[in-house]
Amino acid sequence: MTANISRRGFLKTAAAAGAVLYVGATADGAAAAGSSDAMLNPFVKIDSDGNVIAIIKHFEKGQGPATGLSTLIAEELGVTMEQIGYEFAPSDPQVYNNLLFGPFQGTGGSTAMANSWMQYRTAGANAREMLIKAAAQDWGLDNADLDIQDGMVTGGGKSAPLGDFVAAAAEIAPSETPRLRDQSEWKIIGKESTRRLDSAIKVNGQAQFGMDLHLPNQMVVMIKRTPQRGGVVAGFDDSAAKDVKGFIMALPLPTKHGVAVYAENTWAAMQARAAVEVDWDMSAAETRSSQEIRDEIMAALDAAPVYNVNKADTNAVALAVDEAAQVLEKTFYFPLLAHAPMEPMNCTIEQTADGDIVLHDGAQMPTGPHLAYQQIFGLPAEKIHINTMLAGGSFGRRATPDADYQVEAGLAFVMTDRSRPVKLVWDREDDIRGGYYRPATGHKVRIGLDADGKITGWEHQVAGQSIMKGTAFEAMAVKDGIDHSTVEGLADNPYVIPNMAVGLTDTEKATSVLWWRSVGHTHTAYVMEVMMDMAAKAAGRDPVEFRLAYLEGGNKDAQRKAGVLKLAAEKGNWGNPAAGNVQGIAVHKSFGSFVAEVVEVSGTPDDGIQIEKVTAAVDCGIAVNPDVIRAQTEGAIGYGIGHAMRDQITLDGGEVEQYNFPDYEPLRISDIKAIETHIVASAEAPTGIGEPGTPPSAPALANAIAQLDVRVAELPMSENGVSFA
Template sequence: MTINTSRRGFLKGAAAAGAVLLVGVRTDGALAATTAETAQFNPFVKIDADGTVTAIVKHFEKGQGPATGLPTLIAEEIGLRMDQIEYEFAPSDPQVYNNLLFGPFQGTGGSTAMANSWLQYRQAGAAAREMLIAAAAQGWDVDTSDVTIEEGIIKAGDNSAPIREFVAAASQLEAPAEPRLKELSEFRLIGNDAVRRKDSAIKGNGQAMYAMDIHLPNQMIAMIKRPESRGGLAISFDDSVSKEVKGYINAAVLPNQAGVAVYAENTWAAIQARDALEVEWDMAEAETRHSDQIKAEILAALDAAPTYNVNKADVAAVSAAIDKADKVIEKTFYFPLLAHAPMEPLNCTIEQTADGNIVLHDGSQMPTGPHMAYQQIFGLPAEKIQINTMLAGGSFGRRATPDADYQVEAGLTFVVTDRSRPVKLVWTREDDMRSGYYRPAFGHKVRVGLDSDGNIVGWQHQVAGQSIMKGTAFESFAVHDGVDHSSIEGIADSPYKIPGMALGLTDTPKATSVLWWRSVGHTHTAYTMETMMDLAAKAAGRDPVEFRLAHLADDSDSDQRRKAAVLKLAVEKAGWGNAPAGRAQGIAVHKSFGSYAAQVVEVSGDPETGIRIEKVTCAVDCGIAVNPDVVRAQMEGGIGYGIGHVMRDQITLTNGAVDQFNFPDYEPLRIGDIAAIDVHIVPSAEAPTGVGEPGTPPSAPALANAINALSGVHVAELPMAENGVNFV
């Protein structure tokens, strides 16, 4: 695998190989094809003169699978085996490599990689196939309808040749405007269980290059001394003790005063010198609140009238209906701040080339952000900024901040030097745990009224918490009529048909810096909705599955039909209602990012001596499962991520400073925490949707419902280990 740094470098490298076929789209979205020497666009498919086919992957790889999924689409349409296609990461160029669901912005997130690339990459592959076929038909003097490509071999009657024989001729043809896409029945790779990840081998044998693996000649290591509480400003520093550290170079206050950069010859020297640095801080605007104060603010907001009536309901009428109900279930939920805690700590490397270009080597989740920021920091045009996208060891949203935080830090750290030496910025895990970005704290207050037959007559739902999108570059399309949709997603757009729903939202002051976290608002809305559905079913004396299906009964509604189907598959595969003696099951089902996921968690033990998670059964409908092996892996990872955090984790503040520092007091899921996970994929002909995040939302409420079924204990405040539930 090779990784490109710029459009110019990409085309230059392609041209060096001789005759090359490039297929992609112009800025107007039209398909185009040409040779490297004359390319006026950025391609998705590159076929070298020797027949090597390369997919240019516009979504970066942090473990979720686009480096396998996007090549699969191209290989399928051309007619290749998976071992006959390579991949490279696209250069930073939002004009062509933009995320179609993000607008004019190149980035990976929101489980959109496959959803927005599905047709784009298939069309590019199909265009390349038709051009190769046309070239072969001309060379053999046969009709194009008689020519096929199978496993990289072009065939027509007694004629056959590897695709390399026709690359030069194909590169002289125009791309077809509307190439024929293969039918579902023709797929040989898409949906094939035998297709394995393209990046597994290099990750297993150590050849994979992560951002942390970059080591440029003569580079310096930089670390930042940051204030204990967000918002502090560096005034001055004393490095007299730091100078005694072998390998220490110097230190400088960042231009934005957000910290002091410490430069050293190696990482250990940078850590030691930074620890020895004495900094004078201006803490006048810093965060000073305790976690208890933040929680009190959120709970107080739940007791007051909401700022926004999200669904424009008659709140008084809904409240009155609940007051008159035969039974009323009322619960208040609290969700603490959470860290992302990816396995690879944040890092990136920046250098200036001989021709004055600035090059960033980074596991860049949203390259457009740092690309734009660097134009301002260095006063350079866009074409003088290059981003070399590397593999990343996880993210869960952390590497995609609206302000490109760590990349801007690297830029500021570099711009104050003479730029003669590359600078590698390294965050320790403690840095990110204490000075990073967090899943915002949220509260929910829900009142549900049931009639004498156990039917819902009213659902009043108050939400209060810290907006992720307000005050960022994403506010214009994520916030409407004052409502940040990420705060109430999963409630406002729930497929459940719930009579008398009133949904209110209040924004509360942000604690430190908040950010999207794997599945964003669905992390807390799914927990609230699905545990309340269980409590309502229990109060109505009805089976939790039957109760949910009663609110998904409209078969003409695609949302309800698909959510009901995934629920039925999960309970069937889990053997719902037939748990062994001493065990109990909990169910949850949720739609997020266009996908539907249902999970049954089976537990044993008790909250006092310890709950054991015996099994999680998951069913997912993500449309066409391009790579079933990747889908299952993402569901398993999402389940573990969701369950691990609700079991034990939270970020707390004392005088604005984060208390946790590393995995000993912010413990990730352990391999033994879940005995087994069983994933089932709903067969579908629908276009693919996301899988990176949808496994997370239903996992925690399914666990909570299982614990409630086993012991009668309902956990409304997280984490569970701090609120009455122990685990073994």
Template sequence: MTTTMSRRGFLKSAATTTAFLYVGASAQGAAAAAGSADAMLTPFVKIDSDGNIFAIVKHFEKGQGPATGLTSLIAEELGVTMDQIGYEFAPSNPALYANTFFGGFQGTGGSTAMANSFMQYRQAGANAREMLIKAAAAEWGVDAGALDIQEGMVTGAGKSAPLGDFVAGAAEFAPSENPRLREPSEWKIIGNPATRRKDSPIKVNGKAQFAMDLHLPNQMVAMIARPESRGGVVVSFDDTDAQTIKGFIMAQTLPNNAGVVVYAEDTWAAIQARDMLSVEWDMSGAEARSSQEIRDEILTALNAAPTYNVNKADQAAVKAAVDGAAQVVEKTFYFPLLAHAPMEPLNCTIEQTAEGKIVLHDGCQAPTGPHMAYQQIFGLPAEMIEINTMLAGGSFGRRATPDADYQVEAALAFIMTDRSRPVKLVWTREDDIRGGYYRPAAGHKVRIGLDESGKIVGWDHHVAAQSIMKGTPFEAMAVQEGIDHSSVEGTADGPYMIPSMSLGLTDTQKATSLLWWRSVGHTHTAYVMEVMMDMAAKAAGKDPVAFRLEYLQGEKDQARKAGVLKLAAEKGNWGNPAPGNVQGIAVHKSFGSYVAEVVEISGNLDDGIRIEKVTAAVDCGIAVNPDVIKAQIEGGIGYGIGHAMRDQITLADGAVEQYNFPDYEPLRISDIQAIETHIVASTEAPTGIGEPGTPPSAPALANAIAQLDLRVAELPMTENGVYFA
């Protein structure tokens, strides 16, 4: 691409390619005229009339750090400090802000934010730098090659001026197809452990605006009465008692009959009024099974032949190899349903502008989903739907569903009004834990054969699980030859070089509503793989680290996994715990990243155990923001261990029995005494970090507990013989 290409032609080409870089678009999307002092030099870099610089962040911020990470990339390449740049969340516009790993879909998930955007944002920052330099060179009559931008100042050739002075001139130049990216030796922000999060100060001083904080003038609060079990529908309702609540406005059945929506002047009035409703439900199509029935279905499936041969192995030959081995190590595992339980319960606000636009204010994880749904619900073109993405207080996958569930609820609640007042939909935590979406239940049955020297000669592995993707719009993309990869990821596709391995899969009937949960299938596959590797090492009479390394002798993939395993063992003082303590270790690859963890515990099974320390090593490619990486590893460890310790969702006649944090208890700060994270220096492209800390955490803990002669194969641990002091 050259500067002679017309701006119109460039815009047209950018809309149909993945370049996504165009010149001089204003914040309102129109081309900026020459002389304008407020422009976007690319869709990702905006400089306003006061010289304020903003990174336009296309991945929403739920605590995982893209507001810092993506801003860092712009700042580094543009040549400004982190104090000189702010950030804004991108509007819903997949033509410009699609997650290119998701095709034409704009969304955040799968730990893809940095991996997807690393080069895109660096090129955007570099292009903005080059365009500003060209404008300065033209104004000063000097060679552009003699200029650079450092700390927000265009300098060189004996001259210096703030970059804001050249924004209007920069809009006259087209971006380069291959702008010069700064060399790693030039980096001041990328990889700097002193770089701090952009969103921390506002969260500390109270200026941060989460979706729950939004209160529009004259808004109504809507809450929905839902059936005890998913799938029930409204027959009728009586709101006579609800009408006695001060602030109650009205109640109506949702158009899809999935619930009764109560409108009130404030949240408390809505809660009270909803509790006063009398609703008759038709439960003939609702979930009616108990947790025990679901467990029995999965275990029964494991004892039959698998439906799918995932890795196309000769299953009979693998079975024969295991049956004829000198030793056979075997175990059956079960994993219950789990809720996401973010700290900020689900909510969003919807309004209609005087021009007829529908505006959704939401901590929106996947804008394309509700945007498309709203076009259908309101019968409007895409340009008449606007999504204002706000901060979200956690998600773990819950805020992105295949059916845009809570955003659609809000739209249905709004469309039943005269649209003169905004409607804020609020879920309580009880609503979400009892009526939300869950990590599916799953089971594994594994048999490993070892020869006389302790080497693996066969690995027979059967997974029975409830498919997340089947029956959703993502089935065509995520299910191949009947196999939902999210049910088995982290097993046969892992870096271990295991000879004669067979992996089978059987789908079991879905329970309530299923959804991806932090690290998706890796939440259970890593547990099984790492516990079984420990059991095999013990049967072989070998050290668990040395045994694993025997199966990591291949090329780059194996070397990187072996690298974090060795580093965690070294930093965790593997084999030399404090007197009276025991250790466990696990290592896993997920979302392109490699994480190993050593868990050291004290105590015993009679008096209770205590997690003294978790030592983690992570290789996620170039460490853009080490502080964010450490925070995400710590959070992932806490999330994984906390749920494995004591959490499960259980059903009685199809109804969820848990209500809130007292009976679905999150990790307490006192549960883990210390976490230490070590980052492998790397020149590889950045990979995921939001989820990879979770998978190895629970098996590392389980392998430590196994040193006390209890092998935990069914979760949660507190329901299966483990007491935490």
């Protein structure tokens, strides 16, 4: 999971950065190039006063890379967290690409730390050695006699701030083999005392999110979009909108997917958009209901699968199940889900005096809009700049294969005379009713157990809507017709299960579908862990012991999975809930990390379930920032459980029925009384943490509720036999 950049590759990117010094965008959007600051490599900038700036290639939507990547540089360079700041990298996939995505700059898949671990440590170590060489030359000392600690170059009886040597260091070539600090030297990595760099500005209001940006003389644009996927504009009437104070104009998008309504401010844009009447051509629009979509998925589960995912002998597996002493069968259904981040989609676009285009955005995948804008504006890449800002959540929504909202903004801007910046604003209703959704998916499972309760065969069929097919990512993510994101966590699970066959059938998309926090793991973990619980009960075994039996003798992944399972059981006081309470457990590997969770609940499904406590055990390799790991685990648990409890997106005649938080209700803080996270000490390279806490959360809750004789196989739980206090 962790990518190690080659030293040759590092030197190439260092040379690229040195040639440019610094390219980005200033606060007012004007392109900025060159400064008195020294770029010692693409990731480390230091000014003559010794202020260190980490250049962060992954955007910050709350998951912590600004702190995590700065930590790696600070540790290797030899400065404290109080002595380092950060800036987001400019859009340049040749220098700032995600090493796990190829030549593409982007954040996602819990890859920020995994692909940057060695890259950012190397950057910090190289900067340290360049400064030491400069100091050694100035002082007439040997390099080996010097070090940097707390921002001071020291050794040989001398000491000076590292800022004294920045100019000279910038002239020194980076090393091919910088010495990385040994773990015994670490003062920041893995320390509980290390806190987030962005907490203060988010508390005191200094943090600038995309929605906060207001450029002089800007217009606000909102899009009146088709109520059904596939509808296009046939005509519109904006006569009533002209009575709205602040209304400027209304124009159909060149794609005919909506009407852009321009106004002087957001409120006027909302009011004017509501007044615009649109004649929609729905001849090619989606008209199915949620029930019809569900029926199609269930029919696919009843037929032979199109793809044999793990190339199993399906006849032999079927026979092993049919001849078993016990056969367990269950069918599951997972509805469409919205991402619903707290900050809806928005971005601002402007043209500079020299004709450059600048996009201000919480840009999760800057390469996407960068490429799109080259086509929209007919400009070369160097004439387009992306100023990445903070984002108020994403959960996958800001990273679409077609750069949807950024393209909307580009089209809305290119239709104007470009004399005024244009800010695109989505409201909550736009987000819930016209966005992208987790695909609807179904599973059908048959498990055979022998007389001793051991698994003899496992038949598993999946049917649902492919995320990757038909997108720019299909070539990378689809192999032999199989979209791995649909079956991840199932086809490659670490359990050692005999005679397992996994089949897959794609069904037609009813909406725009997209990865959603932990992608396919959101449903594969639920089914795997509920079925393991059912099998344990049928075998008369303790659920933890039963799972451990299928991890024994496995590879390292199985051993690490067993490790978090044991730790969660120990810390969650497994088997000994408080009087009147019941417990459930689940464990899953996703994005290279392993998470087990024990959920303890009180109450009854009829009178209301209260989640008393969730105890999580996490193995994500070396814990760079334990505080961030705990925060992300808590958030991931709440996100997974909250949606499983109450949420779904339903369609009526192709239109989304939900519109806002009253009928798409987010988790409330009172829903979970306590969450406790325990981190496994590990020497493995760091892996992801933004998503892995989500997959086991819902099945752990379901397995707890099953102790009260309600086995939930269709979500949300509140629509399928469970009420919550």
